[in-house]
Amino acid sequence: MTPIPLDQIRLRWSHHKSALWWLGLLYRRPHIFRATIDKSEKIIKNRIILFFVCINLYSHFIPYIFIISILMRFILHGFIGIPTSAFPPPSNMVENIYFHLFNILIGIAVGIAVGIAGGITVGIALGIAGGIAGGIAGGIAVGIAVGIAVGIAVGIAFGIAGGITVGIAFGITGGIAGGIAFGIAFGIAFGIAFGIAFGIAVLRVYYYLFHLFFVWPKANGRLYIYHPVAWDNLCSIPFRGLDQLLLAYVDHTNEEGRKEIERLIDTYPSQRMQALQAKTALIARDASKEKNLSKLDSYTYKLPEGEKKFLKQTPKVREMVSEICQIQRRLDTLNRPFFREPIAFSLIKEIESFQDRISGFYEPLASEFRKAAENWRQIAQKQWEEAKAVIEKKPTAQVFRAGDPVDRGQEAFIPRHGVIGEIESQVMLSTGCPGLIVYGRRRIGKSTLLKNLSIFLPSSVRIISISMQQAQAFSSTESLIRLLATEIQYSLNFKDINTENLNDLQTFFKFLTQCNQHLQKEENRLFLGIDEYEYIDRKLGERVFSNDLLATIRESIQTHRQLTWVFVGSHEITELSHAEWPSFLVSARTIVVPPFSEAETRLLLTEPLKYSPWWEKDDPRRPRFDPTFWGNGGIERIHGEAGGWPHLVQLIAETIVDLINDEEAHEVSPNLMERALNKAIVRGDTVLRQLMHGECKLPGEWNYLRGFRARDTQAIPEDEELYRSLKRRLLVEEVGGEWKLRVPLMQRWLRERG
Template structure:
């Protein structure tokens, strides 16, 4: 019996002072257990309320000779019972966190509030003074003696519990604001209630004292003194700081609204004593004391800055990623601007590591220039970032920027006395992007002109376009550069279907399609928004269609045409085959082709429609085929000899000499392989400290390409070739093939493995033949 009462009083205490803990316990119970718990605690709180009201009444009579009135005593004894009943209804009906706490704390609060109406003016004054000046313990004692403060202070417990419980389920800041508003409302309402039954001056006193006492108790300002005592003891004494921290108010009470002073410093002090234990305490505050989370964040911010500030040389900066790895456990509690800045720092450390690992002086200088440019962007971003994150990280970035600047000066002084390396601008594998100083993206004028001629036709219904070409011939490079190759009225929206987000589901496809179009419009200076992902979950195509209607209104007004570019369109068929998409997607594209005057559909891929399972011609009607092949010899010579300004590589024999011709003979101007050979050639010459290439150098670079471009060769051999075609290529290498293989020959001609020259079939690209030989595939 005694243990049950003790447990009930502890749970009532948790309702008022530790609602988060109590709510976690409440949520672990089933509905029947919750109801039993509510009834048990309601009974105890009801008895406690009657006892307290009676005590207040007796003290009022003893000290102030207030006559005993049974009418009012019965009235204010029944009030908590009504409140408990309301609490039961709320707890059952709401089914939300804090339902029981509402009833329990409300029953105690309103019941003890009876002491207010029965008290006298002198009791009011003493109660207010006691509640504010002394804090919880002294306030209760003097409040009981005065007959008012304890009534007000405990009456607001319901409001406190309401605010925090709502904070758990609906957001801390919203819960706090609701709690404050409700607390003041209850105090004023209580004052009006008292005014009706008693004197109006007493009612006003009750209302004012209620508001003041509520704000004092709600913010828990009386915890400041014991908190400061523990902090200064930890700072200036030899006591165990962790023991003192765990005996401070931050562990007593879960809902201290008022920011505790020096809490950040207290947490930093703990990490100085023992980093791991200190971080555990910061994690505790972040997770279990949401109203003090800002102090925990400030402590983490300062720890991060302190750690990163120790990286005082360029060789130390790459360690930044490891230095902030401890923050991963706090990711859910950190502000987004802090997380964003950490990602920037992480990227910066990777760039510095790449600089340090670069074997080429050209690449080192290029990386340094990129890092320097990144620092300028980071500074702008941090200046625009509000709060302590921007200020503290800006100081760190300024220091690092000076380190990079000094490194660049030192590098240039060293570089002046050494061999000046040939810059290596070549790219093989990723799409090549055109810029003012680079001619890596060369040729393709014929392809661009064909696209333009179809876009400028007078027909209201523009044809769909299909850019077809074998693997690694530059299809993606054309698409990603369309915004620079076409006039401003054309707005390309590039979609790489190798990105899995486009094939996750039909809502995802429709959302990402609208987002890409919207982003492309915004890049051209238009202010436009696409619907959120949630709006596509039902009726995806209706939502997309309505949005396209609005988009066309803008395009018509501004005389613009959006080109929707689907790269690697075959992946779309794979998604349809595996069920993540349906042919409704293709019907949507057909609708755009037929009925959207200001949209053009462009697809690119390595397979013709006839090679796929779906009958694409039924959907992409009136499609114009634009074939993209190898570079012309003139364009290939430009790429080989003059890819960028100030290119310092010379070829024996000049632009039309035997060395350049050897690269053309080996690659047949295939863009990917041409760049691959040139890339390896530049690296080899730099390693030899030479600037002139000869045929032997090209042959050596070609051997390196057979290894570095192995993924390309392996794909075209194992994925694109059938067994019969492989056998035919074996015979070609042995020069023993005969007639009667028309099917394989036609397929290999279409796939550009072979070509017919003077009536004889030969490999179109010599490097492919060399790769087959080297990898012992003849058997």
């Protein structure tokens, strides 16, 4: 309905329905009632109008006060039998009626006085104290709320609602208790009166009886719009089971239900906890429907937090769900069934562990997330069964990969113990390491060494490495030092300095000094790896960097003994031409990464995943290869054909396993080995071309290598530079006073594709 404006309400029958509408709004939505007053210029400018608005509204409710008072007095005096205070007692019906009517009228008068007059008095005082004319009307409203109804004042910042509402309540109770107040049961009567008033105006306890019909025996979401919480903003007592009713409402009307939960959280303090429980349960239910387990944390990050009950446990839930997501994301990166199967199995175990742990949490976390986890477990179970089924159909695991730096978790990997031992002994020198140059030809395994070094060095050694092929590394000196500083800061959790302020070598050196002091205090060391460091020399030639960068690094090597600068590259320092590198790195130690030994090749081919974290040490499911799988003398043949070059060993092994699976063979025959070698030079054409032709920089170097197309050996070149270059590149070896290609696979490529 469209009610008559508040400032136009009069004591007329035609206005009665509108007056009741305003009183109802006042009772259930007092903030809207207050907003209406604030928008009325008449009421704001003239507080007398406010007084009459209160009187008029109150007067329209007097008949109901009268009727309710009669009914309540009948119950108290007639049904319960509480005696009246009349002395002498009424001798006939007329006197009895007069007695009760008189006390009811006194109650109504008291309601007016306390509910309106008292509130207005306080309101005027507050308005004057505010010092602004327009604020007096608001002050009156606040005064009524504060002076009349504590419960309403708590619910409303500024509201005239309390004055009228509790005035009505006091009117009711005054009418009920007026005759008892001076009777022999004064204390009991006053308690009853106050209890009824407080219950109606503040606590609204009587709603609880109706609430039970909404939630028992089962929450009925379709009826939620009729629940008191949906239309009354001042229900002070939390409704037990309201969270289930809200969830049922979401099931009935999804969008409106979710909005209602947020409304209660934002604007309804007394029901907030129930709404938070509903929101938490809803998040769990949404997460349970997610088919992609890697996205689960996008739901749990929405979980509310707090200091009470389940709210203080939500951060732990996020942490546990994040662990599930991380395993799923790891699984998503794998496309080989032999790797997917153990990780999918570990995902199942992680979810089952989650179910066990969440059971001890507060509700609704325990029940809702346990149900959700059961759905997640079924998804993980399906993934595991799919991977397992593929394994059963495809018995030979493809774990070999010739390409980017090896990931030991899912690809064939062996540690280079000799190199690692040298690095450790240098890094752990008591006087500090004077810098390292880790040298090895292309595709010899340097980047793989860096990537997997952390598990083989002491825990006190923090490792960071950057590649100079990153755009941020080679764009400018400023971007390089910021990249280094950011990586160092992250590794050391060093937050005492803002890396954004590092814009020159001077501030960078100060930063390194602070890091060194921090490391010294913590008794740690920092391994600072610069991969593909030859790019620094190239950028020196292009004048992107200056020699000041090398001077700063040299000074850091000499000063910061807890830091070890490690330069990793495929060129010897004497090959770099744009700076006097030997002068700047005069004290640095050189460590050479050699090709595989035959023992290392054998370990790679038989125990390729020995160092993978995804299997226990003796897990029978971990892929292994019996030496006989590779055929008679097969391991030695592969090592010899590749010349121990790690990339080429992986290339040949990868090709062999693919052929084995394609042909459903069980071991490598001589014929299959030969076909695999021919196929490997096609697959590895790019890398073989780079190693053979791309690195030829001297006049006549490529022509000399091309000579091996027609013959197996050639005379050793007389040119000293050519001699040193070919030896340095590990391409040749001496046999009977002549040279032959050290890597037969390269000669095969040269003759077929070179």
